[in-house]
Amino acid sequence: MEVQSRSIPTSLDGRFIITCWILGLGSLLSWNAMLTIGDYYYQLFPKYHPSRVLTLVYHPFAIGTMAILAYKEEKLNTRKRNLVGYILYFLGTSALLLLDLGTSGKGGLGNYIGICVVAASFGVADANVQGGMVGDLSFMCPEFMQSYLAGLAASGALTSVFRLVTKAAFEHSSNGLRKGVILFLAISAFIEFLCIVLYAFVFPKFPIVKYYRSKAASEGLKTVLADLAAAGITTPTQIGDDANNQVGRLSKKELFIKNIDYALDLNLIYVLTLSIFPGFLYENTGTHNLGSWYAIVLIAMYNALDLIARYIPLIKKLELKSRKGLMVAILSRFLLIPCFYFTAKYGNQGWMIMLVSFLGLTNGYLTVCVLTTAPKGYNGPEANALGNILMLCLLIGMCFGVALGWLWLIGNSDF
Template sequence: MAIRIPVTTRFEGRSYALIFCWLFGSGCSLAWNNMLTIASYYAYLFPLSRYHPSRIPTIIYQSFAIGALSVLVYKEASLNTRRRNLFGYGLFSLGSLAILVLDLATSGRGGIGSFIGVCIISAVFGLADAHVLGGMIGDLSLMAPEFVQSFLAGLAASGALTSGLRLVTKVAFKDSRNGLRKEAMLFFAISVIFELLCVILYAYVFPKLVIVKFYRAQAVAQGSKTVSADLVAGGIQELPTRQAEEEPIILDHRFSNKVLFLLNIDYGISLFLVYLLTFSIFPGVLSKDSGKHSLGDWYPLMLIAVFNVSDLVGRYVPLVKKLKMELGIGLMITSFARFLLVPAFYYTARYGNQGWMIFLTSVLGSSNGYLTVCILTVAPMGYSAPERNGLGNILVLCLSGGMFAGVMCDWLWFIGKGW
């Protein structure tokens, strides 16, 4: 028997769904943003000349993320999305707790043992990111573009909120070693609680929203095998059958992931280029090579905050339909054009003042957020639910590949500066 949800009620709970998607996005990046934010504390524990604490954990994080995501993309059509996302948020929570335990167990001392522990936890965060980011984007892609946009806005919001909290705690705790340690403990205590909240909301509240059940019932009717467990969690025990006359399907077969990638290669390349550029500059260049300024050690914190806030703003611009870019060729040209920021940052860091650096940082952040939302909300349109889920995972793999390549290119800024 097919499940029929009345037209008048099938979109009930849309506002709640958007809020939850925003919270899930924040939870997806909160733990790692905290790791980046407390870089000054790790600079105390692990001297830059020996450990490179802001770069090596990032490389480990991205390596495990892209490795795990490659496997998950290959298997995405048969994976249980509910179990995948809950496992990812659970790993984020356990990893945040492990940071607290590690610091307490070592009494805030540095050394190679502590650094190896930090690197292991970074790998755990990478695995969690691979499960959650691809799983959530794929899951929300088979629902509605505004859900994806809200999730992506949440990703940026966690960075903006973390930066704001960092500025507050810098005043409250000062930048002594003990003050930085208290700040790190506060950040990860918040992270543990927030990640557990995401687990509870995704497991028990989100699947029971009428609009979510409607989209997932549609997906199952179109052949999706990834959300059946979510429907059961939402209280639907009998899975729906296809209702061609009521729920028309655009494509009656499923393209393979290879074909989906080739059909959307312009979007994939654009997303790769966006994150290649962004992570070749952020956060390394903004933290260390920020040029002439008069703000002292507040300056890198301000630049990172400017990036995060402008990234968040950029993710809301596509909500204005006239400002949303949809053509793949236009997105690709814009993604290539952003590479003009490389020489701009290079010369500004050496000869420019803080005003120009802040301006360039805002351009970097806003363009990153804007292009991310445009690509990930436009590309899946026009496909059946299983294909949207698959394409969402493929595009996240392109995004992660760009991040990894950007992190590696970040080391090029060391040329001519010694180690």
């Protein structure tokens, strides 16, 4: 049987590492693009709190979709799931571009509702792609997961760089802010299209992917069968229904209980991060010497340090694997809340930039440490299920964080 006759490739393929990185980039690029052009949306909709409202719209759709997909994960077609996600991202980004061109960059409630609809579609795309990719990579090498997660962070860093460049390039031209946004969205849509092509035609054909998916299929994982077929590997139709494959397998409830600390870790990481990023950075940091560049620089520093931090665990001596150590480090991050409060009230922009950088550094580092450690020791179906469960907990944490972020507006006379 072909799925069992394959031998594991002896070395990691650099091309595959890069492909994982690009697919990670596309998994959040469109959403980060929407957040990064927040300065433009604040110009169009100054009274509608766009950075807070758009994140509040996005996350319920992401969580609802992810909950359904996590519950049904063992019966899903991973190939269709991921392609649906990337296609939604491409269509949503194109819709933002067309909406702006069609309305000539005007504000108004109708335009704002259209942008909110796109934000909701991004939430559905996020649940499809991130849950599907993390579940898929969970039964492969940790290096693949790390590369994918670094790509996720790179989406934020890259959008920040694009935004800084386009803002600088068009700053002194007529209607320059809008021109920069149009170019920015066009680049984002192109990258999402590239991800569709990579996942559909390149990713499933790597030997290392064929090996791990074949191994997972022999252990009873049905979700990879369509991808194996796309790679030219035939599998017995009964491979996922063999009763022997079910013996001793942990249920989703058992997996959650055994890994509840990891689930809580991810939840708490993003409760804190999203209670500050991006709403607080746009609306609660005051006016400083950087002027209209201030919020963009803060977003860029967060994204840059988040990306850098995701490579730190590659240095094995710096990787945090202790379950207790992870929990202590994650709980300690909540000390950042009073730090941000007093810095916004009394500190200068240098201190705020340092704090935002530390927020990004700890977010990226701890996320990779949790997601590369948790799935170890499980077979293919269990690792895939656990990956989906952990991503659901992460998204729930993001939603709570966004909701708690509104508390920063208490006492704000403009609220």
